[in-house]
Amino acid sequence: MYTLAKACSHHNHGHCISDAINSARQLCDERGVRLTSLREQVLELVWQSHKPLGAYTLMDMLAEASTRRVAPPTVYRALDFLLEEGLIHRINSLNAFIGCPSPTQKHQSHFLICQNCSVAVELESQALNQSIIDAAADSGFSVTSHSIEINGLCPSCQASANKESK
Amino acid sequence: MYTLAKACSHHNHGHCISDAINSARQLCDERGVRLTSLREQVLELVWQSHKPLGAYTLMDMLAEASTRRVAPPTVYRALDFLLEEGLIHRINSLNAFIGCPSPTQKHQSHFLICQNCSVAVELESQALNQSIIDAAADSGFSVTSHSIEINGLCPSCQASANKESK
DNA sequence: AGAATTAAGGTTATAGTGTAACATAATGTC
DNA sequence: GACATTATGTTACACTATAACCTTAATTCT
Ligand SMILES: [Zn+2]
Ligand SMILES: [Zn+2]
Ligand SMILES: [Zn+2]
Ligand SMILES: [Zn+2]
Numbered sequence: 001m002y003t004l005a006k007a008c009s010h011h012n013h014g015h016c017i018s019d020a021i022n023s024a025r026q027l028c029d030e031r032g033v034r035l036t037s038l039r040e041q042v043l044e045l046v047w048q049s050h051k052p053l054g055a056y057t058l059m060d061m062l063a064e065a066s067t068r069r070v071a072p073p074t075v076y077r078a079l080d081f082l083l084e085e086g087l088i089h090r091i092n093s094l095n096a097f098i099g100c101p102s103p104t105q106k107h108q109s110h111f112l113i114c115q116n117c118s119v120a121v122e123l124e125s126q127a128l129n130q131s132i133i134d135a136a137a138d139s140g141f142s143v144t145s146h147s148i149e150i151n152g153l154c155p156s157c158q159a160s161a162n163k164e165s166k
Numbered sequence: 167m168y169t170l171a172k173a174c175s176h177h178n179h180g181h182c183i184s185d186a187i188n189s190a191r192q193l194c195d196e197r198g199v200r201l202t203s204l205r206e207q208v209l210e211l212v213w214q215s216h217k218p219l220g221a222y223t224l225m226d227m228l229a230e231a232s233t234r235r236v237a238p239p240t241v242y243r244a245l246d247f248l249l250e251e252g253l254i255h256r257i258n259s260l261n262a263f264i265g266c267p268s269p270t271q272k273h274q275s276h277f278l279i280c281q282n283c284s285v286a287v288e289l290e291s292q293a294l295n296q297s298i299i300d301a302a303a304d305s306g307f308s309v310t311s312h313s314i315e316i317n318g319l320c321p322s323c324q325a326s327a328n329k330e331s332k
Numbered sequence: 333a334g335a336a337t338t339a340a341g342g343t344t345a346t347a348g349t350g351t352a353a354c355a356t357a358a359t360g361t362c
Numbered sequence: 363g364a365c366a367t368t369a370t371g372t373t374a375c376a377c378t379a380t381a382a383c384c385t386t387a388a389t390t391c392t
Contacts, residue, residue: 003305004305004307005306092259092315112305112307114307121305123302125300125301125304127300127301128297128301131291131294132294132316134291135289135291135294136316136318138291139169139171139278139287139289140320141280141316141318141320141321144281144318144319145316145318146317147314147315148313149258149312150298150311151310151311151312152302152308152309153308155305158308
């Protein structure tokens, strides 16, 4: 799991990409599912940044990279596969997709989303998970999945905002 | 705030509707904003059930009720107003809207959504709110808003499922 | 290896969701 | 009533996602 501080500040992002691709290959191999070149290419495009990207943006990037036209179903099918295998998540409030840094551990989609720089990072909190389970149980609700999307400002954008206001 | 048990079982739903309309009128009056007949009509349609409804469904209901054609911007503008005033919420994972039973108290959008009967009810948990604030603070993230969408089975659908499997 | 089967991707068309831009009507202010 | 403001009507379009059908590639089974 990457920290928010890392994702929204300067870092060697090549490592993020190669780590994601490598663990995806291993994971797919272990599960006996096929990480085809198209799927890998889409995963790599998703990982170009820590910002969620829309399907049509990915489609354009794909078209640009391969000098051939790409139609929506092509990218959506790849995205469906990646979602299914937990290699990416979908941010519902943005209609956008982002790479998962820890696809081997099954987990729910919980995100911090900076409304200034658009960076989104996963939030992992056992206390938060427990709060959800408890709250649902109080209502007699049986939980199968949940998503949390928290909007606000990442540390670097808070710093910029403070400078501005001085 | 309605309980989940009430919303997903038989109850006098007329009360839900009239309560919602009455408090909306009062709230808009106090705030000096106009609950026009169109806005009130959309609010009433949203409250026809405890299930989130899409904008186009509402548009069709509106057209059917008023024997005149209604275009998307008409319903979206009414929905925007109702969202702005906190009279309804948007369920991002469903692209749908649902009435808020407690619009006078400002709060975030936290929902339990039954994947069987589609009923969605708000979840109010101070512990959950605190968990979010704490988890975000740990990352140095400054929160402005958040939404939680929990999918699963409501009590009555759990009961039905148990019967089925016997 | 060759045939049968399955999985993945290509292609076209269309469904579903949401807005921009501009015109008209209603409301509020002086 | 003149004027500014707000709300709604209208048309056209942008963005997001899927259905249906066909072709190609990979896997499986003799
Ligand atoms: Zn990175
Ligand atoms: Zn930021
Ligand atoms: Zn009710
Ligand atoms: Zn149910």
